[in-house]
Amino acid sequence: MKILNNKKNTSKPYEKSTKDKIFDVSVDLFSKKGFDAVSMREIGREVGIRESSIYNHYKNKEAILDAIVNFFLSELEASSLPEEQMDELIATSPDMFFEIGAKTFIERMSTPKTEKIWRIISIEVFHNKKIRKFFVEELLETPLKSWEAIFTKMMEENLIKQYDPKILAREYFSYAIFLYFEYFILKYDTDYTSFMDLAWDKMADHAKFILDSIKIDSI
Template identity: 60%
Template structure:
């Protein structure tokens, strides 16, 4: 613990403010944390926060921007997506599930997912972010995937939007189960557990729609 604290203390002040803020926001919620508390945990004066961030809202904006960048970075390149698609729907979904879970499965990202789950109900900015980045865009992306699979005669003709909701709704269920209902419980490996359950759900769906 002391070693970790020493490592944190040699990081740039702005990064330490970011990390401490994320830790506190993910534990207590955005509104329950004051700039004074952040400064105290970082070990600096409250006024020093404003040398790096305009206000507490700006710290939240930086966290959201970081989250977006990480999600974008961890997606599959278009060329790799096409190659996977050509190997069949089972391979594509197996890799797709792993990519999704890996996006969640880092300590920093876990804290942000937790923060999003806390704040979605009463924070307008987080709610809009959730709707656009974590619901509408993924649903549209999976709709395009199912449409492509139909064009390649891999699956039966269905409404691709409906299939996208059917597939992605289970991923959202896992998100809420872990980050809201069971966040404090001890998991040997959330990634292994989630991949196994996503795999079973995918097998069930493909069994119904595959040609």
């Protein structure tokens, strides 16, 4: 005779820690109002705790912003293809490398949380020196150096024509910056589901244009 197992599932669903709630509420408020316009009292009220309780988790409001930037940086790093996979894709199919690399980055960096952080950066870059430094170093200089190295490797593999890799990196990456500017500043309130909706086809077309212009046709 089959015995039914009536034992109830007693495992509790995941519940955010207070620190996580403070983080998420801060991301939401900073993205809507800007860092300076949000008080610790307002954050506490939205979380449902006293303002003084926030200091058990974060030293001050600046520490919350630092945590947001560090989280964003970790997502940036996670959006990059592993070096071994990147080298294999470049050698096998530069077209596939551009497609998979761009898609991996856009999917990782266009979640609801990261889109709000993109917006925070867009607001704060104008008057927050720390955010401006982060933008220049991590969102401009580092990607350009990475793309310069990628184009150099493609030339070494005799996959593309010989050209100044710095210029190729700038020409490729500048379009990504344009898409960022278009979505997060000019058209932020437009009814797009996500940055992915706006960026993917445009970035794919741009990558194809660049690659078609510089790749060496097989004989």
